[in-house]
Amino acid sequence: MEPVLLRARGAADSRAITTYLGAGGYEGWKKALAMGPDAVTKEVSDSELRGRGGAGFPTGRKWSFVPKDHPGPRYLVCNADESEPGTFKDREIIEYDPHQVIEGVAIASFAIKANTAYIYIRGEFVRWAKILEEAIVEARQRGFLGKNVLGSGFDLDIWVHRGAGAYICGEETALLESIEGKRGFPRLKPPFPALVGLFGKPTVINNVETLACVPHIITRGAAWFAGIGRPKNTGPKLFGVSGHVNRPGVYELPLGVTFREIIEEHAGGVRGGRKLKAFFPGGSSAPVLTAAEVDVKADFDACAEAKTMLGSGGIIVFDDTVDMVEVADNVAHFYAHESCGQCTPCREGSDWCMDILDRLMAGHGLPADPDTLLRICRFASGGMTICPLGDAFSLPISSIVTKFRDEFERRIAAATPLPPRKLPVLPWAGPKAGFGI
């Protein structure tokens, strides 16, 4: 497949607006302004573009949820928080072709009639925040943004908002809270952001990659986009491959290629001639797939059929030297650290899983541990929590326990009892002044 989103990768001066314009950049924006919002939304719907942020929700449908006659402002938010372990595709787009994102944000804003858009970028992405800001300045100087864009009467401002280092702020409603200057707590839904979003106004949140697809859909047409991949799973997709492969990196491939093709052909196969043991198909919050499942197609529906998800498309590959208990422990550490602490099952469950897995790793496993893990995961997912972070730690951990239970059992069989807990003896200096005991 000819590269679409990564076509500028490696070109000299690929970030400059002149390069972008030379490749037909901002033609989509001009065309969209001429088409009108409804036609733009229809074109995106027809392309069957699905969100690249994780859930794979049809983008055109999401836009159409914004009430047409809502008085007052509405907002578009581009989610560049990219914090999912094993995910580094949005960064690649911004690095080589930031104007693609700006143009996508502009078209999407126009489609939902938002005059203000925010790009929420993870705090650690200092360099990429700067790149975006420079690109916005360039676009503004050429009249693609600002008041009365290209004489169309449409105003648009784009602001880059940097996060402060919380994974949870990638969750769309926590992200909105964060932009509002509040603690990044996911909101209870409904109401959904399309009705009550940023500052209480209708808001659409889309991932960087999703929005980067939009200019191409407008310039080249929905039919062209829908022709890539397979029905309902259309278009090019960036796969970030990491772990035990020979050539880790970001690969742009049509949806529907098999994971085998991605890992063996594009990423050069498992490193050091070892064998593939397992992989996360879409970031660490997707249930793990084993080597036997490597022929699953890398798209939304095929992954769902295989009881996992395409997620962000970040593929993390494990060779046969990997201890899956350790993988589970690593996952648990990440999510326990990133749980916002709002709702009971995720706050208590993520930490509990981590403690059990830590104990297993320390060689003190108990026979009940695998079942306890499964029970915790069962009740921290599937709608038991406010946001999907509960699922994000539960599903991978329970999939590892289920698929690699023998590794847990082996550890438990070899376990030594937990050394007796030493309780610290605290010195008692009598009641402190001012304390009513």
Added chain:
Amino acid sequence: MPKLTIDGHEVEVAAGTNLIEAARAAGVAIPYFCYHPYLKVVGQCRICMVEIAGQPRLALGCATPAADGMVVKVEDSERAREAREAVMEFLLANHPLDCPVCDQAGECLLQDHSMSEQGAKFTTHMAETRRTFPGYERRLIGPHVMQNQNRCIHCSRCIRFTREISETAALTYKSRGNSTFIDTFDGSSFDDPMSGCATDVCPVGALTLRETRFRKRAWKLRSTPSVCPGCSIGCNIFIDHHERVVYRFTPRENPAINATWLCDYGRFLAESLNEQAYLAPQRQDHGHPAPAAWGEALAAVAALLRGAASLRVVASANMSNEELFLARELFGRHLKGEIAVPVAAGEPRRMKNGKGEWLLAKDAHPNAAGARRLGLDTVDGEGLSRFLYGGAGLTLILDPEAHPFLASPEALRLLRVGTTVVWARRSHPVADGATWLLPTPSLASDEGTFTSSTGAVQRFAEAFAAPGTVHRTATGGMSPDCPTIALPWGAPGEARPLWLVLSALARELGIETLDLASPAEVFTLMARSEKGFAGLSWEALGGLAPQESFRERQHVG
């Protein structure tokens, strides 16, 4: 009006009612921790999971509005029950389970739920070391609030209270995930003027009141519905007492006035109800006070009244409508005395009602509005000094705490002329020099109605009978600046509520119409003859079940 079925019970509720309230109306209890009827719904604790027929996922009782035709299963759903048990296991995984030494025990939602739904058959799969918050287990976060973070179930009620109700936004979450804890926003003292409410809304023992903790087990306390005497707003309270000692005030729900809130000033007046300096009637015997029996005292005061050349009466806006009415009829209409009701402008106080509106207090008394409604002369400090300056043969002071001016040297000088009879509870300079002193009990041993600044006539009930009101108070030994701790079972004293003494005096004076047996009778007479109270009936005033249990109260606390 949606009609729905909950565990087989049909119920019709107002549109917008959530499933927890709808179930309550249907007689089904959906457990909850983070939900509070006067705070924003956040759906954090996840204990209120119910099954709705036709929906694949469980729904939150707190966040789901009742809809027509909905079929909800609470206890009848195995799936929902299992989910709730799991949430309970999560909550208890890190909970210290130190109920025996926790002051919330007995009025703790977590404990109640564990006992009622799980039948105390709690099991856990937890084998790890519990999470603790060293340094935050016994921490005074403000002048009144003691924190034990280990017990916190992260329901955020306290945070929402300071954001939505007291509007100080003082409390917040700090840290993240399982390390999340409650603190003041900038680490400074939690000196919110309504800080006590944070301990009310806290469903567990994570926030308790420094003033009342460890003084009485919650299940020993009896709660008597009453009205806060602190200002003219008239917040509804329970007087929580045991063995004739008042331990605390807790808010009693009234959407029109105080929703479920109390200000700290009013809340901590509770302790002052235990003060009883005067135990028996007293007369002056060659410059020394000497105890006397009620019979002798009433006869003597009646004789003074009969023989007085001129009579003036200082009433009080702390008196109930019934007492003010009796005083006006007896001393004004029958004995042709002059009556003044001093009203002191207090510190400005405010309270938020159930609609989120602030009510403001102008007077420092609970019943200035009642005095005005009865057409009595209300005077300020200056007016009171003019009133006393006039001189009279006999002066009655029905409440020395009616105005701070009464404690001033100038007032004492003015009162030296003529004879004075004083009704008093707490030691007061005016009382010590009185010809006759008659002991009155506190609000806890009185019964009647107050008229609030919003015009509501509200009943307060008697917590314990007047004959047993007396107990000495001693300074508590628990901490240097802990308030007084009352010693229960002090010798029973003979303080009598004012209405009773006034009607006894009427009998003594042969005024039969005012010889009434109860505040209810006084009220009925007043409602018959006073425009301001016309149409009101004692029974219909403010749903005062005499002894409401804690569990019933918990649904708002």
